[in-house]
Amino acid sequence: MNIAVRCENLTKTYDTGEQKVTALNAVNLTINLGELMMLVGPSGCGKTTLISVIAGILDQDEGLCELFGENLLTMKSKEKLRFRAQQIGFVFQAFNLLPSLNAAENVSVPLIINGVKRDVAKRKAIEVLESVGLEDRWKSFPAQLSGGQQQRVAIARALVHSPRLIVCDEPTSALDHASGHNVMNLLKEVALHKDRALVIVSHDARIFSFADRIAEMDDGHIVNVR
Amino acid sequence: MNYIAIKMLMGDTGKYIGIVMGLTFASLIMTQQPAIFTGFIARSYSFITDLGLPDIWVMDTKVQYIDDVKPLQDTELYRVRGISGVEWAMPLYKGTLKARLADGTFQNCNVIGLDDTTLIGSPPVLLEGKLEDLRRSDGIIVDIDGATEKLAKPARVAGGKQIPLKVGDTLELNDKRAIVVGIAKVTRTFQSQPVIYTTYSRAISYAPPERKQLSFVLVKAKQGQDLHKLTQRIRANTGLAAYTRQEFMDLTFWYLMKNTGIPINFGVSVGLGFIVGAAIAGQTFYNFTLDNIRQFGVLKAMGASNWVLLRMILLQALVAGSIGYGMGVGLTALFGFAMRHSILAFKFPWQLLVFSGTGVSVICMFAAFISIIKVIRLEPAIVFKS
Known part of the structure; x- marks a missing residue:
């Protein structure tokens, strides 16, 4: 099976009290292993909600979302946490590195969550930092790193536990053009391989060329996949 | 994590x-x-803790705490001595007297009168002098805090340091001469007044004349005596209040807790x-x-x-x-x-x-x-x- 993510008729509505907002409206999407899928569209079109459901940190109201053949909605909360900890890596728009941890410690967090001992996790983290070109900065704290370097640390953190799906939310929006390109090259080179899928949410048109496929969203629908 | x-x-x-x-x-x-x-x-009960020897304190039944002295007749001492289980019983005077200082001012002092023969109830630590010197004419022992602070002599020059009372100096207690024969270390009292030790008979002579002068009877139980049973016997035979040291401390403690x-x-x-x-x-x-x-x-x-x-x-x-x-x-x-x-x-x-x-x-x-x-x-x- 080479399908990583399968979404069928996904619906999600937010009830703000005064009004109901439909963020996802019967979304159908398939993402294959070894594929870099980009979700694009205007602000508020439902991209973030869709990756939140795909990553298992938000439950849909209706429809099916399977990751590697597993339906997260029917999983018990403990199983879902374990699944998320093992199978999914995250890269965030604001990097979301822990400021009091150095680069190696930040990268080792997913391993520690998965029960790996701290010293083993740290060694592995330094190896992965080497692969993203930060072997000499592993002791640096986030505040001592540039935006591009911080995003590379975040990518290392998303890769360190060898997840099968990497979810990236606007990974280049906080970076200048050159740094954004470097980060995308890195994601393509290091993160993507045949046993792993990448979903990237972006409205940065400069990086669309890196995608294998692009799903365009608007008003809670997928309007086009190309 | x-x-x-x-x-x-x-x-x-x-x-x-x-x-x-x-x-x-x-x-x-x-x-x-x-x-x-x-x-x-x-x-508040430092005077009780400082007196290590007695097991039981005998006093008037109306006494509510250590400083609430209600004098007894001297004959009560002999009645207590006659009770079985009592090893010894000694008189103790405890009162507040005014001392006239060298500069003419007055200072209230706690005066403790100890049994003339045995001097039981003496201060726990003597820094200067000898306890037996209390038997010398007009002899008193003053606590170190009182000697260096409230009973100290005025400085020789204005604004200078007070001169601590020392062995050989004299005081006036109720217009009667008292000679310092020793300096003792005692636990400070509740009112932080100077403490003066002397013999029982001399303390009585310093105090204003009253029909009853005996403040407490200090009792040592015979070896192996049950202290609670002995206090009960003393109460039953004398009609006085009798407390073990801990009971008297508790009585003082709870008086302060409830009434202050x-x-x-x-x-x-x-x-x-x-x-x-x-x-x-x-x-x-x-x-x-x-x-x-x-x-x-x-x-x-x-x-x-x-x-x-x-x-x-x-x-x-x-x-x-x-x-x-x-x-x-x-x-x-x-x-x-x-x-x-x-x-x-x-x-x-x-x-x-x-x-x-x-x-x-x-x-x-x-x-x-x-x-x-x-x-x-x-x-x-x-x-x-x-």
Whole structure:
């Protein structure tokens, strides 16, 4: 099976009290292993909600979302946490590195969550930092790193536990053009391989060329996949 | 995850110091004020604790505490001596007399009259002179605090230091001459008045004439005697009140607790310290959690369970609490050490460590609880918001 993510008729509505907002409206999407899928569209079109459901940190109201053949909605909360900890890596728009941890410690967090001992996790983290070109900065704290370097640390953190799906939310929006390109090259080179899928949410048109496929969203629908 | 929790806690030095200082303050107030209170109360019965030899104190039934002296007839002493189980019984005079100082002013003093023969009831530590010198004509022993402070002679030059009373100096007690033959170290009294020791007969001669002069009868029980049974026998045979040393201390303690505003005054200080400490530490700790809410969200999104996050917050509270508690208790101990020679009452028994430890634990649990609620309710999807 080479399908990583399968979404069928996904619906999600937010009830703000005064009004109901439909963020996802019967979304159908398939993402294959070894594929870099980009979700694009205007602000508020439902991209973030869709990756939140795909990553298992938000439950849909209706429809099916399977990751590697597993339906997260029917999983018990403990199983879902374990699944998320093992199978999914995250890269965030604001990097979301822990400021009091150095680069190696930040990268080792997913391993520690998965029960790996701290010293083993740290060694592995330094190896992965080497692969993203930060072997000499592993002791640096986030505040001592540039935006591009911080995003590379975040990518290392998303890769360190060898997840099968990497979810990236606007990974280049906080970076200048050159740094954004470097980060995308890195994601393509290091993160993507045949046993792993990448979903990237972006409205940065400069990086669309890196995608294998692009799903365009608007008003809670997928309007086009190309 | 414990390591990450500690790094998160100490990562922001300013906030970390704020949390620890709040807890230190609470811990300090919860130990320092009760230590002063305990010292203050202990002084109320310091005269009883200083007298190590007697097992039982016999007195008028209306006596409510150590300074509430209601004199007995001298013949009561012989009645007590006649009770079975009594090894010996000695008279003790305790009264307040005015001493005329060298500069013409007067100072109230606690005068203790000891049995002329045995001198039982003597001060616990003699710094200068000999106890037997009390038998010399007009001999008195003065406590060191009284000798250096309230009974000290005026300075030779204006603004200079007072000259401490020393062996050989004289005082006037009720217009009668008294010669200092010794300097003693005694526990300060509740009123912090100078303490003067002399013989029973001389104390009676100093005191204004009264029909009854005997303040207490000090009793030593024969070996193997049950003290409670002996006190019952003394009560039954003499109609007087008889207490073991501990019972008399308790009687004095509870009189002060029930009839003075001291416990309320200190209780208010301790209570306010607790509330202010809890507010500062709780608020700072909660703010710390709020500031780190995104980090907790990241950990949650990456698969950390609520239980793991709960443990992290509890650990952070425990570490901050332990450090704050340790610093507060340490500062209290330092305060006590620095004040050891001053007039300030200070006593720091182990029970106060338990009391303040419990208080700080309650504050930490409260601070951790409100933070835990916030983190448990946290939606991990927060991490996707810019």
